Amino acid sequence: MKERLLLVVLSLLCYFSVINIYAQDNQKENLLVPVTFNKVILEDTFWKNRMEIQKQVLVPVAFERTQQAINDLKKTADFLKGNPISLASPGRFYTSDLYKVIEGAAYLLTLEKDLVLEKQIDDIATLIAQAQEEDGYLYPAHSTGSYRFAELWGGAGMGDRPYSWVIHSHELYNVGHLYEAATAYYQATGKRNLLDIAEKSARHINKVFFEGGDAKYNYGKPVNQAPGHQEIELALVKLYRTTGNDLYLQMAKKFIDIRGITYIPRGQNVMSPEYSQQHKLVREQDKAVGHAVRAAYMYSAMADIGSLTGDSTLQPALHKIWDNIVDTKFHITGGLGAVHGIEGFGDEYDLPNKEAYNETCAAVGNVFFNHRMFLLEKEGKYMDVAEVSLLNNVLAGVNLKGDKFFYVNPLESEGMADRSFWFGTACCPTNLARLIPQVSGLMYAHTDTEIYCALYTSNQTSIDLKNGKVNLKQASNYPFDENIKIEITPEVDNQIFTLKMRIPTWLGTQFVPGKLYSYSDKGSKTFSLYINGKEIKNTNTEKGFVSINRKWKKGDKVELRLPMALRCSLADKRVKADLNRIAFTKGPLVYCAEGIDNESNVNRYFIPAFSGKYKVRKEKDGIFKHIDIISEVPAGYLNLNGNIEDKKLTLIPYYAWNNRGISSMNIWFGDNENTVKENSITIPASFKNISASFTYPGDNVLSIVSGKFPENSKDANIKKWTSYPEKEKKQFIEFDFEKISNIKSFSVYWYDDNDGIKIPQSWSLEYSPDGQIWIPFPLYTTDTYSLIKDQFNLVHSSGDQCMAKMIRLAMTPRPDAAVGVLQVKFDLK
Structure with a gap:
C-alpha cells in the first residue's frame, strides 16, 4: 500500500513538473535576476568599512580557527x-x-x-x-x-x-x-x-x-x-x-x-519529523516549525526553485509559512527560532526577550529566504524583512572589531552575556564570514526592462537591460541617512526602462511587515521623490516600490527622501514578554540601551509616554565612529530601593551592543512603572548595590535580600542566586551600603539541589570600611562559618563595632559543583 501511495505522489509531482515547463519558458523574459556581488562596487562608510574589517580580521581569524x-x-x-x-x-x-x-x-x-x-x-x-x-x-x-x-x-x-x-x-x-x-x-x-x-x-x-x-x-x-x-x-x-x-x-x-515522502523520521527532539521539516510534503506545510536554520534554508530553496522553474505549486506553502513567521514567530530584531534546545520555532507568540535563542545562522537564513521571495514575487515587503534581519540580528552576531561572536542573540541581558572568540560548532561566525561580503549582491535586481533598487548605500553598478546597459551611481549614508541619490547613465540617451525604488514598511504605520508589531502613534511618514531636482507629486507605490518609467538621459538624477524619526513599537498583546512595553526604532534599525551609557541596570527604565523629544549625535571617532547615538530620551527609573526617579535614556543600535565591555542591555521598555515593578526586585533602603562574581542568566543576585523565607535548601518556589555552570570556581557576592554601617551579624541560607549546585566547601566574610581595602570579618570567638542545610547559617561580629561601607561573601565550591544562595540577612546597628 505504501509503495502504491508513493508511486501516486511521485506521479503527481512529475505531472506538476511537466505542466510548469510552459510557465518556465513563458516567464524568462520577466524573470527577476539579482545583480551579483562582483558587479556592485561599494563606496559607503557603513558596509565598505565592514568589508575591510572582514578582510583584515574576520576572514584571517576564521581561516585560522x-x-x-x-x-x-x-x-x-x-x-x-x-x-x-x-x-x-x-x-x-x-x-x-x-x-x-x-x-x-x-x-x-x-x-x-x-x-x-x-x-x-x-x-x-x-x-x-x-x-x-x-x-x-x-x-x-x-x-x-x-x-x-x-x-x-x-x-x-x-x-x-x-x-x-x-x-x-x-x-x-x-x-x-x-x-x-x-x-x-x-x-x-x-x-x-x-x-x-x-x-x-x-x-x-x-x-x-x-x-x-x-x-x-x-x-x-x-x-x-x-x-x-x-x-x-x-x-x-x-x-x-x-x-x-x-x-x-x-x-x-x-x-x-x-522531502516528507521518501523518508520521515520517527522520534522526539532532533528525531522528530518537525525538527527537520519532514512532517509533511513541502507543498502542504503551512507553519514554520522545527530547527530554524534548516527551515530557512529550505524555504530559500523553495523560493529559488519556484522562481527559476515556474513551479507555482510551491508558492501557496511559502505564503502561509511566511505569514506564520511575520505574524506570530518573528522578533522585532529579525531573529528566528526563539526556543533553546531545538534551536528553533516555538509556539505562536512565544517570543521571550532575555531567554531568546535567535541563532545568528537563523537570521542569515532569514535574509536568504526573504531575498529569494523578493526575486520570486517582486515585492518589497520581503526585502523589508531581509533588511531588518540583516541590520539588526545578523550584524549583532559579530563585534565591530570582527573577532568576537554571538551564537545566541537575546533582546535583554542582565549583564551576563558576552561574545565568544569562537565556538565548538562554528556555523555562526563562518556564516557571518560569507554573508556580510555578499551584501552587495542583495542591492539590485532586474528584468529585461526594469531595475529594482532593493537596498540602499553608496555604490556603483552596471546593469544590462534588453535595450542597453545602464550605469548607476548611488550616494547615501543609509541606514543613518534618509537621503538616497542615484545618478543614472544609460548606454544611449532616451533609453526607456523603469526604475523601481523600495519604500520600506518602517516608513508607514509599523516597523516591519506582519501583524506582530505596530507603531504606538499609529501614524505614517511620507517619502519625497525628486527627478533632476524637481519633486514628483502624486507618486504611488505598488508592491512596496515606487516606479519611475521614462526616457532616461545620461546624468539624470533621482533623489528619494525617507524621513527617519525615532519611533515606538508595540507588540501584539498575545506576546506576553512584551505586554505593556515599547521598543525604539529609527529607520530600519532597532535601538537598545546599555548600562554603560545609563544606570547599570537598564531593565529598570520605563517610558510612561514618549514625548518625541530626543537628540541625535554621530560619533566622530572610537569604536562607534559614524554611528548615530540617541540621547536625552525622557524616562522613569525604578531604583534598587523601589523609588521612582526622572532620568534621561541613551540608546544605541542593537547591532552595536556588547562592544565596550559587558553590561546590561534592553530593547523592550515598560510603558509604566508598574510593569517595571512587577518584573524587578527591589532591595532594602540600607543597600546601594549588590553584585556577584558570576550569576546564572536565569537568576538574580538581588533576590537574596527579598526577605522571603525558604522552606528548605532545595526550595524552587522563590528566586535565588547561583553560579551555575561555573563549577569549582571561587565566587563572591558584594554588598554596598548606602552609608557606613555597623555590622552586628550576618546569616546565609544556602541553595542545594543535590546535583550541580551544592552547599560550598567553605565560606568567609570580608568587610571594607571605605570601599577600597578589604579586611577579614571579625568573627565572634565562638562562631564558625557553618555549612548546614535547611536553615540560616549565622555569624556575629566580635567587639562593639564593625563599621563597613561594603561586605563580601566569599565561597569556595565543592568539587564538580557550583554554589547557590536563597537568602541573606543583616543585623545593622
Whole structure:
C-alpha cells in the first residue's frame, strides 16, 4: 500500500513538473535576476568599512580557527594516496565551516586583488581535490574510517557507511557549502579549480541519490532521500546559475519534491519529523516549525526553485509559512527560532526577550529566504524583512572589531552575556564570514526592462537591460541617512526602462511587515521623490516600490527622501514578554540601551509616554565612529530601593551592543512603572548595590535580600542566586551600603539541589570600611562559618563595632559543583 501511495505522489509531482515547463519558458523574459556581488562596487562608510574589517580580521581569524578542517583534508588526501599518517577527526561538519570561510574570502577578492589570499584558497582547493574520492564522494570521516570513533569525540550520527544516515550526517550539507564557495570563487576570479570539484561532487550525488547502480552506495539502489539539514538545495541552484547546467536545478527540485515522502523520521527532539521539516510534503506545510536554520534554508530553496522553474505549486506553502513567521514567530530584531534546545520555532507568540535563542545562522537564513521571495514575487515587503534581519540580528552576531561572536542573540541581558572568540560548532561566525561580503549582491535586481533598487548605500553598478546597459551611481549614508541619490547613465540617451525604488514598511504605520508589531502613534511618514531636482507629486507605490518609467538621459538624477524619526513599537498583546512595553526604532534599525551609557541596570527604565523629544549625535571617532547615538530620551527609573526617579535614556543600535565591555542591555521598555515593578526586585533602603562574581542568566543576585523565607535548601518556589555552570570556581557576592554601617551579624541560607549546585566547601566574610581595602570579618570567638542545610547559617561580629561601607561573601565550591544562595540577612546597628 505504501509503495502504491508513493508511486501516486511521485506521479503527481512529475505531472506538476511537466505542466510548469510552459510557465518556465513563458516567464524568462520577466524573470527577476539579482545583480551579483562582483558587479556592485561599494563606496559607503557603513558596509565598505565592514568589508575591510572582514578582510583584515574576520576572514584571517576564521581561516585560522578552521584549521582542523584543513588538517582533516590533508589526512584524507594522504589516506587516499595509500599513506595514512593518522585518521581525520570524526567531525560531521568541520569542512562546511572552512567552505563558508572560502566563500566569504572569494567575495572579498572583488574589493581588491589579493594574490596571497588567492594562493591560500588555491592551496586549499588542491587539498580538497586530493581528499575527494575518484567517484566524487567527499567526506573525511567516511573516507578515512574515523566515523567509527565518533562517540569518543562526543558525537555520532554519521552512519556505518556513506549516505546511510543522511538525516544527521551532514554529508550533503557540507558539499552544499562547497558548491557555494566554488561559485563565489569562480565569479570572483574566473578560476575553475573549486568549481570542477563541486561539479564532480554534484554529478556523483545525482547518480547515487536519483539513478543508482553503484554497489558502494546503498547497495546500488538510489538513496532517494532528502538531507536532514537543508543546504544543498539552494547551493545546487547557485551551481545552476553559475554554470547554466539544468541538471543542478532539477536536482534541487527533486530534493524538495521528495522531502516528507521518501523518508520521515520517527522520534522526539532532533528525531522528530518537525525538527527537520519532514512532517509533511513541502507543498502542504503551512507553519514554520522545527530547527530554524534548516527551515530557512529550505524555504530559500523553495523560493529559488519556484522562481527559476515556474513551479507555482510551491508558492501557496511559502505564503502561509511566511505569514506564520511575520505574524506570530518573528522578533522585532529579525531573529528566528526563539526556543533553546531545538534551536528553533516555538509556539505562536512565544517570543521571550532575555531567554531568546535567535541563532545568528537563523537570521542569515532569514535574509536568504526573504531575498529569494523578493526575486520570486517582486515585492518589497520581503526585502523589508531581509533588511531588518540583516541590520539588526545578523550584524549583532559579530563585534565591530570582527573577532568576537554571538551564537545566541537575546533582546535583554542582565549583564551576563558576552561574545565568544569562537565556538565548538562554528556555523555562526563562518556564516557571518560569507554573508556580510555578499551584501552587495542583495542591492539590485532586474528584468529585461526594469531595475529594482532593493537596498540602499553608496555604490556603483552596471546593469544590462534588453535595450542597453545602464550605469548607476548611488550616494547615501543609509541606514543613518534618509537621503538616497542615484545618478543614472544609460548606454544611449532616451533609453526607456523603469526604475523601481523600495519604500520600506518602517516608513508607514509599523516597523516591519506582519501583524506582530505596530507603531504606538499609529501614524505614517511620507517619502519625497525628486527627478533632476524637481519633486514628483502624486507618486504611488505598488508592491512596496515606487516606479519611475521614462526616457532616461545620461546624468539624470533621482533623489528619494525617507524621513527617519525615532519611533515606538508595540507588540501584539498575545506576546506576553512584551505586554505593556515599547521598543525604539529609527529607520530600519532597532535601538537598545546599555548600562554603560545609563544606570547599570537598564531593565529598570520605563517610558510612561514618549514625548518625541530626543537628540541625535554621530560619533566622530572610537569604536562607534559614524554611528548615530540617541540621547536625552525622557524616562522613569525604578531604583534598587523601589523609588521612582526622572532620568534621561541613551540608546544605541542593537547591532552595536556588547562592544565596550559587558553590561546590561534592553530593547523592550515598560510603558509604566508598574510593569517595571512587577518584573524587578527591589532591595532594602540600607543597600546601594549588590553584585556577584558570576550569576546564572536565569537568576538574580538581588533576590537574596527579598526577605522571603525558604522552606528548605532545595526550595524552587522563590528566586535565588547561583553560579551555575561555573563549577569549582571561587565566587563572591558584594554588598554596598548606602552609608557606613555597623555590622552586628550576618546569616546565609544556602541553595542545594543535590546535583550541580551544592552547599560550598567553605565560606568567609570580608568587610571594607571605605570601599577600597578589604579586611577579614571579625568573627565572634565562638562562631564558625557553618555549612548546614535547611536553615540560616549565622555569624556575629566580635567587639562593639564593625563599621563597613561594603561586605563580601566569599565561597569556595565543592568539587564538580557550583554554589547557590536563597537568602541573606543583616543585623545593622
